[in-house]
Amino acid sequence: MDDKTKNDDDIRPLSPEEIKAIGEIEIGPSKHELFLNAHYKKLLWCGIALSLGAGSVSAWFSYRNDHRAAASAQVINVFNTSAPGSAAAPGAYSKDALQALQQNYSDTPSAATGKLLAALSDLQGDKAEAALAALQQIADSAESPLIAARAQVAVANYYMNNSKDKEASAAWQKLVQMGDSPYLALAYLSLGDLASAAGDKKAARTYYESARSKCETSSLVAGSDKVVEMRLLLLDVDAPKPVAPAPKADSKAGDPLAPFGDAAEAETSPAAPAADPFGPAPAQPGEGPLGPVTPAL
DSSP, X not given: OOTTOOOHHHHOOOOHHHHHHHHHHHHOSOHHHHHHHHHHHHHHHHHHHHHHHHHHHHHHHHHHHHHHHHHHHHHHHHBOTTSOSOTTSTTSBOHHHHHHHHHHOTTSTHHHHHHHXXXXXXXXXXXXXXXXXXXXXXXXXXXXXXXXXXXXXXXHHHHHHTTOXXXXXXXXXXXXXXXXXXXXXXXXXXXXXXXXXXXXXXXXXXXXXXXXXHOTTSHHHHSTTOHHHHHHHHHTSOOOOOOOOOOOOOTTSSOTTOTTTTOOOOOOOOOOOOOOTTOSOOOOTTOSTTSOOOOOO
């Protein structure tokens, strides 16, 4: 047999395990294997710690979400359905539910809503001044733009309802400066009404036009009642002026019912009956001063 002749086993490629074994024999194990062999216990404990940490984080997020959901449900419970009406009307909210919201969920975003509702509930009562200050603070510092805008609307409405036009105008102007909100059209409309009441029709028209151009989707502009359009139409109509009453007619001149003035007509006594030309009438049976009279035959 020729020495150059090779069988299939001689030409078979080496397996990865064989290559690795040859490498370890020649150069030893790889560096990452040495690292794993030296620190496998530490790595094992790190893996356990990471698993526990991930589980704790997941549990915390789950608790937080459940806690916030419970706070949102408590906000719904605050609204007193037995006394519907204005949000600022006394009795619009359940006092017990509002107190529970403030005490048990102060660490949730619903706490800001609770502060707003508490201030609104006191706005029409004996605590109006304190409630007004609380609303102004919410409007200045609330993280939610919607809650801040709602508080500013309450402040502006309070001034308008109390005939403080200067303060109301400044409050509505501040709401406009706060940017886009569901109450922007109301702000422009109220500013226009205040300007119109002050006699400044040019400024009033500017505010009404701003409401129509910048708040196209608002119900005050796009609604069926066309509130802004009606304001613009009435702006060109002058208010009716009182008319002095007509002078009282003089009955002494030109009165067809009294051509001779107020002189009373002379009263005439009833005419005396005319004398009977045939003399006194004969007495009738049963008449007479002395008793019944019987006519003579």
